Amino acid sequence: xxxxxxxxxxxxxxxxxxxxxxxxxxxxxxxxxxxxxxxxxxxxxxxxxxxxxxxxxxxxxxxxxxxxxxxxxxxxxxxxxxxxxxxxxxxxxxxxxxxxxxxxxxxxxxxxxxxxxxxxxxxxxxxxxxxxxxxxxxxxxxxxxxxxxxxxxxxxxxxxxxxxxxxxxxxxxxxxxxxxxxxxxxxxxxxxxxxxxxxxxxxxxxxxxxxxxxxxxxxxxxxxxxxxxxxxxxxxxxxxxxxxxxxxxxxxxxxxxxxxxxxxxxxxxxxxxxxxxxxxxxxxxxxxxxxxxxxxxxxxxxxxxxxxxxxxxxxxxxxxxxxxxxxxxxxxxxxxxxxxxxxxxxxxxxxxxxxxxxxxxxxxxxxxxxxxxxxxxxxxxxxxxxxxxxxxxxxxxxxxxxxxxxxxxxxxxxxxxxxxxxxxxxxxxxxxxxxxxxxxxxxxxxxxxxxxxxxxxxxxxxxxxxxxxxxxxxxxxxxxxxxxxxxxxxxxx
Amino acid sequence: xxxxxxxxxxxxxxxxxxxxxxxxxxxxxxxxxxxxxxxxxxxxxxxxxxxxxxxxxxxxxxxxxxxxxxxxxxxxxxxxxxxxxxxxxxxxxxxxxxxxxxxxxxxxxxxxxxxxxxxxxxxxxxxxxxxxxxxxxxxxxxxxxxxxxxxxxxxxxxxxxxxxxxxxxxxxxxxxxxxxxxxxxxxxxxxxxxxxxxxxxxxxxxxxxxxxxxxxxxxxxxxxxxxxxxxxxxxxxxxxxxxxxxxxxxxxxxxxxxxxxxxxxxxxxxxxxxxxxxxxxxxxxxxxxxxxxxxxxxxxxxxxxxxxxxxxxxxxxxxxxxxxxxxxxxxxxxxxxxxxxxxxxxxxxxxxxxxxxxxxxxxxxxxxxxxxxxxxxxxxxxxxxxxxxxxxxxxxxxxxxxxxxxxxxxxxxxxxx
Numbered sequence: 001x002x003x004x005x006x007x008x009x010x011x012x013x014x015x016x017x018x019x020x021x022x023x024x025x026x027x028x029x030x031x032x033x034x035x036x037x038x039x040x041x042x043x044x045x046x047x048x049x050x051x052x053x054x055x056x057x058x059x060x061x062x063x064x065x066x067x068x069x070x071x072x073x074x075x076x077x078x079x080x081x082x083x084x085x086x087x088x089x090x091x092x093x094x095x096x097x098x099x100x101x102x103x104x105x106x107x108x109x110x111x112x113x114x115x116x117x118x119x120x121x122x123x124x125x126x127x128x129x130x131x132x133x134x135x136x137x138x139x140x141x142x143x144x145x146x147x148x149x150x151x152x153x154x155x156x157x158x159x160x161x162x163x164x165x166x167x168x169x170x171x172x173x174x175x176x177x178x179x180x181x182x183x184x185x186x187x188x189x190x191x192x193x194x195x196x197x198x199x200x201x202x203x204x205x206x207x208x209x210x211x212x213x214x215x216x217x218x219x220x221x222x223x224x225x226x227x228x229x230x231x232x233x234x235x236x237x238x239x240x241x242x243x244x245x246x247x248x249x250x251x252x253x254x255x256x257x258x259x260x261x262x263x264x265x266x267x268x269x270x271x272x273x274x275x276x277x278x279x280x281x282x283x284x285x286x287x288x289x290x291x292x293x294x295x296x297x298x299x300x301x302x303x304x305x306x307x308x309x310x311x312x313x314x315x316x317x318x319x320x321x322x323x324x325x326x327x328x329x330x331x332x333x334x335x336x337x338x339x340x341x342x343x344x345x346x347x348x349x350x351x352x353x354x355x356x357x358x359x360x361x362x363x364x365x366x367x368x369x370x371x372x373x374x375x376x377x378x379x380x381x382x383x384x385x386x387x388x389x390x391x392x393x394x395x396x397x398x399x400x401x402x403x404x405x406x407x408x409x410x411x412x413x414x415x416x417x418x419x420x421x422x423x424x425x426x427x428x429x430x431x432x433x434x435x436x437x438x439x440x441x442x443x444x445x446x447x448x449x450x451x452x453x454x455x456x457x458x459x460x461x462x463x464x465x466x467x468x469x470x471x472x473x474x475x476x477x478x479x480x481x482x483x484x485x486x487x488x489x490x491x492x493x
Numbered sequence: 494x495x496x497x498x499x500x501x502x503x504x505x506x507x508x509x510x511x512x513x514x515x516x517x518x519x520x521x522x523x524x525x526x527x528x529x530x531x532x533x534x535x536x537x538x539x540x541x542x543x544x545x546x547x548x549x550x551x552x553x554x555x556x557x558x559x560x561x562x563x564x565x566x567x568x569x570x571x572x573x574x575x576x577x578x579x580x581x582x583x584x585x586x587x588x589x590x591x592x593x594x595x596x597x598x599x600x601x602x603x604x605x606x607x608x609x610x611x612x613x614x615x616x617x618x619x620x621x622x623x624x625x626x627x628x629x630x631x632x633x634x635x636x637x638x639x640x641x642x643x644x645x646x647x648x649x650x651x652x653x654x655x656x657x658x659x660x661x662x663x664x665x666x667x668x669x670x671x672x673x674x675x676x677x678x679x680x681x682x683x684x685x686x687x688x689x690x691x692x693x694x695x696x697x698x699x700x701x702x703x704x705x706x707x708x709x710x711x712x713x714x715x716x717x718x719x720x721x722x723x724x725x726x727x728x729x730x731x732x733x734x735x736x737x738x739x740x741x742x743x744x745x746x747x748x749x750x751x752x753x754x755x756x757x758x759x760x761x762x763x764x765x766x767x768x769x770x771x772x773x774x775x776x777x778x779x780x781x782x783x784x785x786x787x788x789x790x791x792x793x794x795x796x797x798x799x800x801x802x803x804x805x806x807x808x809x810x811x812x813x814x815x816x817x818x819x820x821x822x823x824x825x826x827x828x829x830x831x832x833x834x835x836x837x838x839x840x841x842x843x844x845x846x847x848x849x850x851x852x853x854x855x856x857x858x859x860x861x862x863x864x865x866x867x868x869x870x871x872x873x874x875x876x877x878x879x880x881x882x883x884x885x886x887x888x889x890x891x892x893x894x895x896x897x898x899x900x901x902x903x904x905x906x907x908x909x910x
Contacts, residue, residue, distance in 0.1 A: 070759040074870035122759035125880035149586040
């Protein structure tokens with residue numbers, strides 16, 4: 001029945017190497033080939049959009065090419081350039097690959113490309129998927145609707161970069177804070193090493209210093225934000241009269257205009273995310289309401305940084321205290337990672353990261369109380385003896401409510417909005433990137449009703465005084481785990 | 494019941510008769526030769542006067558999204574002309590979880606946990622794809638031992654996957670024993686893999702630069718011991734199913750897929766091999782250590798459901814052969830490079846394809862040099878395989894649909910991502 005037949009390479013026509021393929025296509029498609037590039041032995045041919053079907057037909061029909069296997073098609077958001085679509089083909093007879101790439105015409109508002117569904121049957125669904133994810137229409141496709149993966153009444157194009165992950169909107173992902181972004185905390189890394197020395201006075205001093213620093217940072221950020229906002233508004237004012245029907249799309253162009261200054265490598269990704277968030281919020285606001293309400297929105301936005309500067313200070317305070325006590329979260333430091341020189345062929349050995357890991361391990365070796373507390377998160381609750389027993393359960397059970405309350409407390413009165421989701425984006429724009437410590441601090445503050453305030457906790461010289469820090473250390477990994485498991489559940493089914 | 498010169502015919506599913514067919518006094522009992530109509534939804538006795546051809550009105554039937562024969566939540570809308578499918582439209586997306594978007598918000602070690610989940614039956618093979626893509630971009634030389642162990646795990650995962658389909662395919666065709674047998678073997682293999690990885694389904698054992706940790710002591714010995722056991726049991730499946738007349742009758746010549754159509758749709762894996770195309774990236778573009786091994790690619794002749802099933806069984810044997818070869822090779826040494834905690838792939842794009850149990854899996858990774866990918870396209874075998882279903886189902890009988898769906902091996906999570 002089924003026979004075994006391992007293919008023999010020598011019986012097949014030889015594969016064309018990437019360069020030969022490139023010149024072969026250039027010969028036949030001439031100036032319709034805009035660019036060829038070879039990366040990791042793989043050829044990508046950029047074509048003018050109209051030439052896509054011709055190229056596909058050539059690839060399939062030409063004997064020397066023989067691309068009989070339709071592999072996949074994928075959209076790529078190419079920032080200012082627009083939206084690109086990459087089609088990957090493979091030849092089972094000759095065993096070479098090619099990627100046909102074309103930028104959709106019509107920019108981000110009405111991106112369109114010719115369909116190749118009549119050439120490769122596999123493209124029918126792939127084009128539907130690209131349409132669903134990027135909103136690129138394929139002319140000549142038998143039927144892009146209904147949307148293939150998302151629900152029918154879904155709005156927006158999920159894989160475009162201006163489409164923000166809503167769960168991350170509501171709550172930054174816990175994973176963001178843990179391998180720290182190289183820029184956001186670069187000044188603090190050094191301090192962590194110092195503060196792994198155990199005296200409480202030093203910790204307190206370090207914490208204060210951090211607060212100062214964070215305040216300065218927040219102020220600088222506020223300034224920068226203001227500048228950007230002004231730019232965005234100008235942009236928006238220019239565009240609003242020309243095209244008011246699709247504000248979400250427009251935000252992309254607005255963003256694109258700012259991107260060059262943003263694409264700076266040193267900036268932390270979450271910071272960029274925040275910027276995008278803030279901008280898109282503004283854009284949508286400006287796009288679908290009158291200038292009046294846009295102005296009120298601006299007022300709200302103006303208020304936000306002042307508050308969030310305090311928030312930032314708080315963040316720094318709590319996280320500093322935590323770091324002081326716990327070194328760094330050393331839970332999942334990979335075996336053998338600290339101190340080892342990275343392999344020479346690794347282009348990105350991150351010295352800061354290495355240092356941080358190393359310091360974390362030192363702390364562990366020294367048996368710092370904070371680290372221990374973090375190591376056994378479960379047991380730590382019982383062991384902090386001077387803490388009233390009834391405090392802990394209350395803390396854990398009501399965390400959700402308190403978080404809500406805390407969030408509500410920091411928010412200015414919301415202007416009436418269409419979708420209601422935009423307002424929180426304003427609030428978070430001025431913050432340093434982590435929302436969780438803020439809420440944690442609120443939590444701690446809220447639960448410390450037994451008399452001992454947070455400040456006392458931190459300044460007390462006795463190791464027991466690091467209660468607050470320990471509590472954060474206990475809380476935080478748990479919190480992160482919860483979040484992770486929750487999001488996993490969501491993803492799984 | 495019927496008058497002379499009148500044929501009677503059953504119309505399934507209470508379909509409305511049309512043209513040459515006249516229902517005897519439809520819904521009005523007590524008139525002439527009236528026949529009491531059955532309860533709604535049941536068959537109805539109709540008369541055909543004269544010698545006209547029997548024709549029925551088309552009917553649209555929704556199968557799924559919650560149907561036991563559809564492996565998860567695949568919905569197929571079929572247009573029926575009597576028993577024959579005139580048009581079939583798979584409706585997907587019920588399990589869309591936005592993995593590609595989520596991947597853009599995660600760093601690579603987190604993505605490895607993510608890709609475990611879209612095809613939950615081939616978790617390890619998916620992990621390997623991501624790790625290979627990033628390693629290739631970073632030009633990392635992964636330790637030998639890690640590569641051999643990866644190869645080993647890939648093959649165990651492949652058997653794990655295939656056993657599932659061997660069992661479920663029998664189940665769908667009415668044979669309940671194979672699924673019990675298959676799960677017995679699956680349990681053994683899962684225990685084995687769990688001993689090394691700590692996971693039963695979502696192994697998360699790969700890391701960029703190697704593996705999470707070394708194998709536990711005795712793992713290779715246990716592997717070697719298990720190979721002959723599984724081999725004996727696969728023979729049992731052959732006896733159980735392939736000798737069964739009903740099984741043969743329901744699968745032979747059903748859902749014939751020509752090779753050129755398969756390639757056109759990008760169908761891969763056992764479904765493609767059954768059509769006679771031995772395209773398998775373990776052979777054609779070897780990754781990991783497959784280049785140093787003798788990899789047998791079983792192929793079929795007719796491309797029907799029977800061949801697909803045969804190929805699946807043969808692939809289990811072929812994987813067992815590979816495992817035996819690997820066991821002779823695993824060297825000692827480290828299983829992972831010393832990697833920084835946060836890995837950043839350099840700017841650029843890469844496409845890595847691997848032969849996953851269900852077919853060709855691939856990751857198209859576009860990086861802008863940050864710790865998270867700019868774009869991560871997951872090319873999954875199930876998506877392409879399911880996109881081909883309308884071709885196979887068109888013209889098939891409704892009852893054959895089960896045999897076709899069961900033999901075009903796919904996982905709905907892998908389709909929807």
